[in-house]
Amino acid sequence: MSEAKNIPYKIYLEESELPKYWYNVRADMKVKPAPLLHPGTLKPMTAEDLAPVFCEELIKQELDDDTREYPIPQPILDFYKMYRPSPLVRAYCLEKKLQTPAKIYYKFEGNNTSGSHKLNSAIAQAYYAKQQGLKGVTTETGAGQWGTALSMACSYFGLDCKVYMVKVSYEQKPFRREVMRTYGASVVPSPSDTTNVGRAILERFPGTTGSLGCAISEAVEVATSTPGYRYVLGSVLNQVLLHQSVIGLETKIALDKYGIVPDIIIGCAGGGSNLGGLISPFMGQKLRGEADYRIIAVEPASCPSFTRGKFAYDFCDTGKVCPMAKMYTLGSGFIPAPNHAGGLRYHGMSSILSQLYHDGYMEARTVEQTSVFRAAEEFARVEGILPAPESSHAIKVAIDEAMKCKETGEEKTIVFGLTGTGYFDLVAYEKFHNGEMTDYIPTDEDLAKGFAGIPDIGIE
Amino acid sequence: MSEAKNIPYKIYLEESELPKYWYNVRADMKVKPAPLLHPGTLKPMTAEDLAPVFCEELIKQELDDDTREYPIPQPILDFYKMYRPSPLVRAYCLEKKLQTPAKIYYKFEGNNTSGSHKLNSAIAQAYYAKQQGLKGVTTETGAGQWGTALSMACSYFGLDCKVYMVKVSYEQKPFRREVMRTYGASVVPSPSDTTNVGRAILERFPGTTGSLGCAISEAVEVATSTPGYRYVLGSVLNQVLLHQSVIGLETKIALDKYGIVPDIIIGCAGGGSNLGGLISPFMGQKLRGEADYRIIAVEPASCPSFTRGKFAYDFCDTGKVCPMAKMYTLGSGFIPAPNHAGGLRYHGMSSILSQLYHDGYMEARTVEQTSVFRAAEEFARVEGILPAPESSHAIKVAIDEAMKCKETGEEKTIVFGLTGTGYFDLVAYEKFHNGEMTDYIPTDEDLAKGFAGIPDIGIE
Numbered sequence: 037m038s039e040a041k042n043i044p045y046k047i048y049l050e051e052s053e054l055p056k057y058w059y060n061v062r063a064d065m066k067v068k069p070a071p072l073l074h075p076g077t078l079k080p081m082t083a084e085d086l087a088p089v090f091c092e093e094l095i096k097q098e099l100d101d102d103t104r105e106y107p108i109p110q111p112i113l114d115f116y117k118m119y120r121p122s123p124l125v126r127a128y129c130l131e132k133k134l135q136t137p138a139k140i141y142y143k144f145e146g147n148n149t150s151g152s153h154k155l156n157s158a159i160a161q162a163y164y165a166k167q168q169g170l171k172g173v174t175t176e177t178g179a180g181q182w183g184t185a186l187s188m189a190c191s192y193f194g195l196d197c198k199v200y201m202v203k204v205s206y207e208q209k210p211f212r213r214e215v216m217r218t219y220g221a222s223v224v225p226s227p228s229d230t231t232n233v234g235r236a237i238l239e240r241f242p243g244t245t246g247s248l249g250c251a252i253s254e255a256v257e258v259a260t261s262t263p264g265y266r267y268v269l270g271s272v273l274n275q276v277l278l279h280q281s282v283i284g285l286e287t288k289i290a291l292d293k294y295g296i297v298p299d300i301i302i303g304c305a306g307g308g309s310n311l312g313g314l315i316s317p318f319m320g321q322k323l324r325g326e327a328d329y330r331i332i333a334v335e336p337a338s339c340p341s342f343t344r345g346k347f348a349y350d351f352c353d354t355g356k357v358c359p360m361a362k363m364y365t366l367g368s369g370f371i372p373a374p375n376h377a378g379g380l381r382y383h384g385m386s387s388i389l390s391q392l393y394h395d396g397y398m399e400a401r402t403v404e405q406t407s408v409f410r411a412a413e414e415f416a417r418v419e420g421i422l423p424a425p426e427s428s429h430a431i432k433v434a435i436d437e438a439m440k441c442k443e444t445g446e447e448k449t450i451v452f453g454l455t456g457t458g459y460f461d462l463v464a465y466e467k468f469h470n471g472e473m474t475d476y477i478p479t480d481e482d483l484a485k486g487f488a489g490i491p492d493i494g495i496e
Numbered sequence: 497m498s499e500a501k502n503i504p505y506k507i508y509l510e511e512s513e514l515p516k517y518w519y520n521v522r523a524d525m526k527v528k529p530a531p532l533l534h535p536g537t538l539k540p541m542t543a544e545d546l547a548p549v550f551c552e553e554l555i556k557q558e559l560d561d562d563t564r565e566y567p568i569p570q571p572i573l574d575f576y577k578m579y580r581p582s583p584l585v586r587a588y589c590l591e592k593k594l595q596t597p598a599k600i601y602y603k604f605e606g607n608n609t610s611g612s613h614k615l616n617s618a619i620a621q622a623y624y625a626k627q628q629g630l631k632g633v634t635t636e637t638g639a640g641q642w643g644t645a646l647s648m649a650c651s652y653f654g655l656d657c658k659v660y661m662v663k664v665s666y667e668q669k670p671f672r673r674e675v676m677r678t679y680g681a682s683v684v685p686s687p688s689d690t691t692n693v694g695r696a697i698l699e700r701f702p703g704t705t706g707s708l709g710c711a712i713s714e715a716v717e718v719a720t721s722t723p724g725y726r727y728v729l730g731s732v733l734n735q736v737l738l739h740q741s742v743i744g745l746e747t748k749i750a751l752d753k754y755g756i757v758p759d760i761i762i763g764c765a766g767g768g769s770n771l772g773g774l775i776s777p778f779m780g781q782k783l784r785g786e787a788d789y790r791i792i793a794v795e796p797a798s799c800p801s802f803t804r805g806k807f808a809y810d811f812c813d814t815g816k817v818c819p820m821a822k823m824y825t826l827g828s829g830f831i832p833a834p835n836h837a838g839g840l841r842y843h844g845m846s847s848i849l850s851q852l853y854h855d856g857y858m859e860a861r862t863v864e865q866t867s868v869f870r871a872a873e874e875f876a877r878v879e880g881i882l883p884a885p886e887s888s889h890a891i892k893v894a895i896d897e898a899m900k901c902k903e904t905g906e907e908k909t910i911v912f913g914l915t916g917t918g919y920f921d922l923v924a925y926e927k928f929h930n931g932e933m934t935d936y937i938p939t940d941e942d943l944a945k946g947f948a949g950i951p952d953i954g955i956e
Binding site: 044045046048050051115117118119125129147148149151188191192210211214215217218219220413416417418419420421422457459460462465466469 | 504505506508510511575577578579589607608609611648651652670671674675677678679680873876877878879880881882917919920922925926929
């Protein structure tokens, strides 16, 4: 498509060009995402229902389907200036390597110590917690990206930060844990004896190495039972996609500055925080009928929520303590096969993205993990960045699309989200280098087990 | 000192503003650094002497005391564009935390996958090797920063890269090793049975975990005995300081753009690659009498080459196979105490910097490692970046100087080099968090043992 001349390798916006507001894509959706339901009453959650768990201002954002733009508070803008703008990079070297006529750009969110885009929402959530006069927040973390981001954010605003880290990660990823400790967080291996939930699980399964579902339950229990604490979450929620819109807004400003119009926008999708953020302003144009883009969500073949999941109300956590959400889901009991190394392991998907996918505004595609790591290595060797496995899902599909352009001779413009770096994922890289990485596609029977856990609540 | 208004958090130069040449500070030195000597004949090394070890073009650069500016070849400029410019960051948050009237800036070189400034010279050395038609290069690496940078550079130009990695690091830092493998390097634990030197050492010391000196000897043996190979090195050499001048040049262009004049420039110093690069254009002005700056080299108290070493001709490696250099040295047998965690463990120092220090153009200061990690953590918490232990030596002294300004009320402008990130140094951070880190200052007797190994060759 159209393109100006002299596109630099990296487009860095000036401080004055940075977005001053977050964009709420729900305002432009004709069919709004279905509301969260109370797991007991099955009625839509109200602000009062949510108040013991989440910060007030964040609840407002969570429930607000109408406000199009949220001004970003100045203290958050100031923090963003420490690591934003993130560069929009023209992948000249990758294009050359592939000998494709396609023009490839990626928005790189890894240049901060949390190593990913998670910091964009962590700092917002910490800010509102501080504003409310809270003492601290609790959360869970699996691999540790979100926990690291939240630790940094809490340290900046002087909030306590308690992270329940899945025990197996706590033990196998000690470095992530140390980064969090550097930022003053208290990191607890989950299950732990600090909560009722944890103690019960330890009693029933003494040798367990934990799960994300259990860690969530512990974090929520501590938040709701400790005065001055609330629980925060790094993906899936509407508020998170709102904060992450900063990724897409910056991308769009940078593209517009050089007169670049993308044909295809690609993002990896676990709970949807990155994808939702990256595509938001483009999706807004699409929803308003102002422009058209192909938007592709990429998920692991071993955890295929969009492509093989059911669109239904389901539990957001294995402990079933959280509100229920309507989303593409594999069932809250679904856990990817043990050989799964590439992140993006959540059983469900953001309600916003689920609705948009259901309504035909975006595509979804699965990729297998060995092909993901192959793409990661190819990318690293020419573009210099060691990508996170999650991000590499998007790389894989960007390369696939660029190779199609090579066949057809089309000069398409491809933009993808490079969400983070892989410095803490080298055990998986090692497996790949040693030829020990395998692929796994769940059978229909595997999926049926997960689907059996989706409750039939009689609400579509 | 003087300062313009509205300094952004981060100054990113435009592509068109990037340096097009490297600056050779030797051209402005009245007293040139002493030449390398042949360890057998004790005569200055000629280009012919060096040809079996180093690439031709790099030898020219090594021996050239006169050419002021070296145009950077276009392919290197193109590679630089992938990760440069590095940001010059105004440490607003650190200033606020310290409540100092000082204005603190840091040049951050960690935003690339090698995690440090080492890539600036690695890509240059790989380029010249490729230009010469070589098949590959060999090198040694301790902690792995240089090995990673070289792997990336060789991958880009399609060169073989063989890295001899000190065995203890190979085993204890498997992640660094995997990054190198991602870039296609072959990484060999040293000592190994692939060389005569390695086999001899293994026979004499079957259980040895290796040393940098041994790894150098193996890398040099392979380079000189394999057709189409040469040896490359990431610090100490004149050519390395030449390439690293890109750090200082960018810093100066960014400062000039905003009318900022530094009072104090601070860099950590191991072999001198970062410090030499950062200060070069400023030192040039000083040598030419055009400006004056306080320049401070920071070294670990446990490896105090500048502050307690001798200025003498010495061996550059423990194996004594390399040319001899005149430098501040602790003796080629000196090894920092086992509790030393913070990098910067080379026994000698760049000849250029040694001469400049000897002639009074710069100061040097030692810091103890627990205070370094304390500064690192303080910095990380407010500035968001997890610094490498090496870089944190400079942070420590920058904070010290800023606190002096607080006492005196002086609004000094401090610039320091933040050479890299600490993602692969979390074992050391963990020790620090657990209160297990100790300090060690070598006694005069300790140093005497190292000094005893400095040869008396009758040449001053």
